[in-house]
Amino acid sequence: MRKKWFNVMAAGVMVVGLLAGCGSDKNEKTDASPSAGGSPSASSAASSPASSGEKVHLRLYTFGPEATYNWSNTLKSYEEANPGVTVEAVVLSDKGDTQEAMKKLDLAFASKENIDVLMFSDPAGYAQRVSLGMAEPLDDYIAKDGGFKVSEEYKVDTTLNGKVYALPGKFNPWYVLLNKDHLDEAGLALPTDWTWDEYADYAKQLTKGEGTSKRYGTYFHGPQGGGWMEFLKLMMMNQPKDSDFLKADGSSNLADPNYKRTLELRVRMEKEDKSSVPYSDIISQKLAYRNQFFNQSASMLTIGSWMNTEIGGTDKLPLTFHVAVAPFPKNDKADQIGYSPVTTDYTAVSSISKNKEAAYKFVRWYTTEGQLVQGKNIPAWSKVSNDQVTPIIDTILAATANPELVDKDSLTKTLLMSKASEMIPAASYQSEVYKAVNEEYEKLILGEQDIEATVKNSQERAQQIIDANKK
Template identity: 25%
Template sequence: MRMTLGALLGAVSLLAFSASAQTKLTIATVNNGDMIRMQGLTADFTAKNPGITVEWVTLEENVLRQRVTTDISTKGGQFDVLTIGTYEVPIWAKQGWLVPLDGLGADYDADDLLPAIRSGISDGGKLYASPFYGESSFVMYRKDLFEKAGLQMPKEPTWDFIASAAKKITDTSTQTYGICLRGKAGWGENMAFLTAMANSMGARWFDEKWNPEFTGPEWTKTLTTYATMMKESGPPGASANGFNENLVLFNSGKCGMWIDATVAASFVTNPKESTVSDKVGFAIAPNAGLGKNAGWLWAWNLAVPAGSKKTDAAQKFIAWATSKDYTKLVAAKEGWANVPPGTRKSLYANPDYLKAAPFAELTLAAINAADPINSTVKPKPYVGVQFAAIPEFQGIATRVGQSFSGVIAGATSVEEALKSAQTITEREMKRAGYIK
């Protein structure tokens, strides 16, 4: 069968038009389990949106933050969808760096978002990101090891109890360590944990006049308690361990306790991923008897940078990934216990989820209890639980985190690290004009 020249040229033109009509979204995301799962389900999105293709850039948490911050602040335009946290959203929205999400569609149901999560990603009543999952923090522990040691987890554990229990359940002969905590340097790694811990110990980053407080007794107690627990009951090489590394340790039976993000619960109770899935208990984040516990408040969110030329397609993807239907898709593929948690009220009213996820009610309670305004024992001038929501915080806390990680690595003392933190923070706060 022959084609005329006109028909041939027409077919070529049609193919060229079809290729040019394809919109490729470049999405930057973190290498956490829920995001990896989302990538595996992308075919559902592209099947429903045949004109859109997706390219993933998956990065370790510290690297993601650096790449995304550099790109958006320089208007680099590398990405069409960003995975960013509760810290960045309001700051970047005020800078005009994010597109308001007004194209998510009638089915999105913003009113279903948990108020604590929604308020952190809004500015002037507009959503500037959509939460993929939300979290607080709590204690995950091995019930079998506690029973063997004659221990019972209190309803509201104190740091003294946690430290004592960690020593009792440590067994180096079997490479079972009493506690795993974040030691990897980073404002969202070890400093997320340590800032939340410091809140419960009565410490603050700054007093009401923005003066840093690292040389006070509260921070000394915080860092000393942390360093002692890690030295006596933690795994070797802990200064390199962040969320993902500790997840692997816990799931392989190497940790008796792990205090970290509530989002980890679905992974430590999943028999496909965890060797101790049927032995895990949960408890509220510890306290020091001062009326505050060490829970934090966070969400990983999807947002569109102002430099993207593909905002309509980007919002279609975000609407898909953060919708109620996506939750149902994950439930159908992986079971209800493994859906992204902590974002929607409807999930915590779903009997199928509550039945499948023994950690659901404690997660919700921890998220609702987190207070970005009043997270410290003494009043503070900044908003945020495990961070201070000012643009300078990211750079300051990254450097402070390096000093504190050095304590765990044995490179510096508690006193030296705190003195360094005070010097670093004072200098930057003076440079930014907060203090003289």
């Protein structure tokens, strides 16, 4: 399978030198010291892999641009602690577009470029590329590194089919960004514990105007081409277990009533309340969620907390209003608030790296102490305590254009209350299921079939994919 994939991908590589490294002239000094409670295994992993005197140059292929990942200071800190080792960040999308980045990564891998470290942005993409042999198993390296358990050492368990192929970097729970000025205008209180029905009610009350100048109550950025599937699992992902379209054993979970409830919510808000930006506009106009929120075209944005680095505005998208944060809504009032989808960076060692041990040591450092140095996200590393979160948030907001317009208290409380559902290992065919479910949703939202047919067709197509992959 791997050989066939290489041949197909290599045939599509038409341009040599597709990828370029990312540089920066920012050289601010960053404190690379680990927290007082740092783990011995993390510290040992940061020891120099070039102790023999051999120089090592690692190439990190990432979707994360300099502005949101602070690569210049982060990599400089690692190099200073590891003489003889240099790390080059090859940024695959200057705008942080993960789909663009993954396409370039696949081409680069097929053409056997010198790739040492890989970063994947979602569990489906991670599982798919593991199945294609792109990531090196890390279990033997972890055994030599103290034998820690990923599920205990990190807040996100990256175990896949009984093996570990990547370690998690950031811990980015999803939340809701709100235009506080619009809330005040409508006389609505800032939510601290709410349901999706209440979210829909807020969106309806926040919607204003008609035509091209209409302001929508909310914007949902997906699904799109099998990506951004979180927006079809809104009422599944806030559950402690079974939060995805597939179960842990790879079987279908589309009979879960919360899948149907999500479809009903999306149809109600777009077709009946007319409070969410139409799906047809999102696709045809290639709308960007940042622009929709910062340009005040939508009053609420459900999104991942990677937005922390931009929440106070940027040069490209300045913040001109007060913004607040609310937790991911729950389904029913009796449910516990706080469960939300959590994204991370799946940081892996390339299977074609010529410096695998050195690459692992960097991955281990980057996903532990390196997250504190980077200072752009809440780390998935369990050794980071709640007391350390507030200064991290302060650092993140200070780098934005107008941090004074951000309700830091609501942001901090939301992040601290957030928790991930039980991790479901991604099946190798998960992206196929996502694409099929996406296509059925498009038929629904574009008026070609009803909700019952959408659920039925999604279940049947998913089962066909599962059966085909188990032969």
